[in-house]
Each structure stands twice: as structure tokens, then as C-alpha cells.
Amino acid sequence: IEQDLKATPLSTGTLDGTITDEDGDPIEDIRISIRQEGDILGSAWTDEAGDYSFEAGAGEYTLSTSADGFIDEWRTVSVTAGETTIEEFELETAATVQGTVTNKDGNAIEGVRVVAEQDGRSYGTQTGTDGEYSHEVPEGDYTVSIVDSTYEGDSVDVPLTAGETTEQDLVATPVTTGALDGTVTDGDGDPIEDLRITIRQDGQFLESIRI
Numbered sequence: 001i002e003q004d005l006k007a008t009p010l011s012t013g014t015l016d017g018t019i020t021d022e023d024g025d026p027i028e029d030i031r032i033s034i035r036q037e038g039d040i041l042g043s044a045w046t047d048e049a050g051d052y053s054f055e056a057g058a059g060e061y062t063l064s065t066s067a068d069g070f071i072d073e074w075r076t077v078s079v080t081a082g083e084t085t086i087e088e089f090e091l092e093t094a095a096t097v098q099g100t101v102t103n104k105d106g107n108a109i110e111g112v113r114v115v116a117e118q119d120g121r122s123y124g125t126q127t128g129t130d131g132e133y134s135h136e137v138p139e140g141d142y143t144v145s146i147v148d149s150t151y152e153g154d155s156v157d158v159p160l161t162a163g164e165t166t167e168q169d170l171v172a173t174p175v176t177t178g179a180l181d182g183t184v185t186d187g188d189g190d191p192i193e194d195l196r197i198t199i200r201q202d203g204q205f206l207e208s209i210r211i
Helices: none
Strands: 012-020 031-036 039-045 051-057 059-066 074-079 084-086 095-102 113-118 121-126 132-137 140-146 151-153 155-160 165-167 170-174 196-201 204-210
Touching: 012 059, 012 074, 031 051, 039 051, 051 059, 074 084, 095 140, 095 155, 113 132, 121 132, 132 140, 140 151, 140 170, 155 165
Parallel strands: 012 084, 095 165, 095 170
Antiparallel strands: 012 051, 031 039, 031 059, 059 074, 095 132, 113 121, 113 140, 140 155, 151 170, 196 204
């Protein structure tokens, strides 16, 4: 099947900026992405001067940064046709907590969810095949816990310092599990596909699946 499409050029503006660290020094090779309504439209990397640039149609966009060692930032910006919008970023140096999750026999466990929580903010990840996890978070005092639907385990208070890596291993114990099954339908009783189902306990995210 052939389907021809027509494209109409947009009236564009320019979105420029510089990304620096907390001392005002430019940061090279920071990935910055531009989104609209949740869809990524493109990405760029800062040059040695910390500069980036996008050309985009008039409208509202979201910019996000991503780089090891720094806290990601998200900004909403507006682009006006024929004009240059300046959006500067000063990135916060991250603190890192990492470690290995094992069972009581010292064997690494894959796929266990580990959460670092501070004042209601939580950062979650799952262990890899080697049982290792890693979080990059803002400096502060955190509780690092195993929060998983199939395991229970350690919950440890850990002070984290920007620019430093703290090692914190955890021990997990499998819990007795049951099955939770069901069907999602619309108002007419017809099944709905491609939905995300999320399970939480005490407000904490545990797992999600797409049906």
C-alpha cells in the first residue's frame, strides 16, 4: 500500500541556551531533549562552551537534560516564530548511592525494586542481572529500601553528599505470593488492550504491566 503525504513548513523560531554547573562553568556533552505533548522531537548535545540550539515551530515545548553526575531538569518553554528564546540551565551535582541486593546466602538477585526516599520524593530502580542498583539524587538524607511486590528486606537511612558515591548493599527475602488477575473492559463490556496497570502498596509504586 502506498500513501503519499503532504508537509507544510512551519514558521519557526530558535531556542538557544547554555548549560553550566553550580560554579557557572559550562558543561560539555550534556544531552538535552525537546518534547511536545510527551513526544520527543529531537535531542542535542552541548558543545565545549555548554551551548545548545534548536529550531522549532511556534508553540510550547518541554526541555529536559540528561547526564551522568548531574540531576536531570525539566523546563516548559515557549517559542515564537522569527524570534530567539533563551533558556539557561544550572545543573545540580548529583549524589550517588549504589550497591548489590542479595539473598541471605549472598547470591545476587535480579529485578528487585530499590527506592531512595526523602521527604515524600522517591527515586526507584530495579537491580540488574548482577543484583546491582544505582541512584543519582540531590544531596540529602535518604531512606534506601527494598520496595517490591515479591521481596521484602532492608530499609537503611543513608546520608548522601553531592559529588560522592555511597555504597549500600541490601538483603532481600522472598515473600509468599498470590496471583492477581482480571480483565479491563469499556462501558460496553468490550476488552481494552494496550493499557498500563500499576500496583502500589501504602502509596509506594511496586510494579506496572501493559496489557
